[in-house]
Amino acid sequence: MIEAPPLPPTIELSGAWLRPLRASDADAFYAYLQDPAVTALTSYPIVTPALVEGMIERYRTRWASGELSKWGLALQDDDLLVGTCGFNESSPAHRWTEIAFDLARPHWGTGVMRQAVAAVLDWVFARDDIDRVQAFVRVDNSRSFGLLERSGFLREGCLRSYRICRGQPHDFYIYARLRSDMRALRSDRPSAP
Numbered sequence: 279m280i281e282a283p284p285l286p287p288t289i290e291l292s293g294a295w296l297r298p299l300r301a302s303d304a305d306a307f308y309a310y311l312q313d314p315a316v317t318a319l320t321s322y323p324i325v326t327p328a329l330v331e332g333m334i335e336r337y338r339t340r341w342a343s344g345e346l347s348k349w350g351l352a353l354q355d356d357d358l359l360v361g362t363c364g365f366n367e368s369s370p371a372h373r374w375t376e377i378a379f380d381l382a383r384p385h386w387g388t389g390v391m392r393q394a395v396a397a398v399l400d401w402v403f404a405r406d407d408i409d410r411v412q413a414f415v416r417v418d419n420s421r422s423f424g425l426l427e428r429s430g431f432l433r434e435g436c437l438r439s440y441r442i443c444r445g446q447p448h449d450f451y452i453y454a455r456l457r458s459d460m461r462a463l464r465s466d467r468p469s470a471p
């Protein structure tokens with residue numbers, strides 16, 4: 279019998295879930311990435327249907343070959359894709375991975391991505407093969423680095439002219455959250471009386 283390829287587990291959030299991306303998510307993914315506000319402060323190239331289909335295929339292939347990759351974020355009401363969250367590049371040898379996320383604009387400010395980030399951090403640190411989750415954020419993307427800071431990431435520095443965003447070089451902050459930060463945060467929490 280041929281074994282099914284490994285897919286990420288579905289993770290329940292409040293009113294939403296993180297679930298495997300499907301080829302049929304392409305239209306919804308393209309629809310929200312077409313909103314210029316979603317890509318303006320990122321290094322996304324010009325978004326086309328072919329680019330989106332290729333990204334979904336790549337994310338699925340990475341899971342299937344045992345690498346970390348991205349989940350789809352959908353509301354439980356209709357299961358329509360409203361975001362993605364998960365991991366880009368990873369270095370198993372050096373035990374780090376890079377987190378990335380994007381969300382359809384109508385859902386900004388609802389806290390759903392904050393739940394998603396907390397869930398994927400818990401998931402990846404539970405595996406015991408990653409000690410550091412890092413993120414690169416344009417210095418003008420305060421929504422994104424605000425979310426990282428609320429999620430316990432520390433800013434480690436500024437990388438000048440780090441990425442070209444639609445033809446222009448931009449400075450990026452580097453943020454990271456370590457496995458040991460998770461332990462420190464847990465031990466900071468007040469214990470029950």
Ligand SMILES: CC(C)(COP(=O)(O)OP(=O)(O)OC[C@H]1O[C@@H](n2cnc3c(N)ncnc32)[C@H](O)[C@@H]1OP(=O)(O)O)[C@@H](O)C(=O)NCCC(=O)NCCS
Nearest residue numbers: 316320379380381386387388389390391392415421422425
């Ligand atoms: C980055 C991005 C995902 C952040 O989304 P977001 O909705 O602002 O992030 P959060 O989930 O942390 O939501 C925080 C906001 O929700 C509010 N909120 C409402 N209910 C909440 C709840 N139950 N829990 C937490 N926050 C809640 C918070 O007060 C906060 O409001 P504020 O923005 O006025 O301070 C989104 O702006 C995006 O997709 N941007 C475009 C793509 C992008 O830049 N990606 C990152 C590239 S590095």
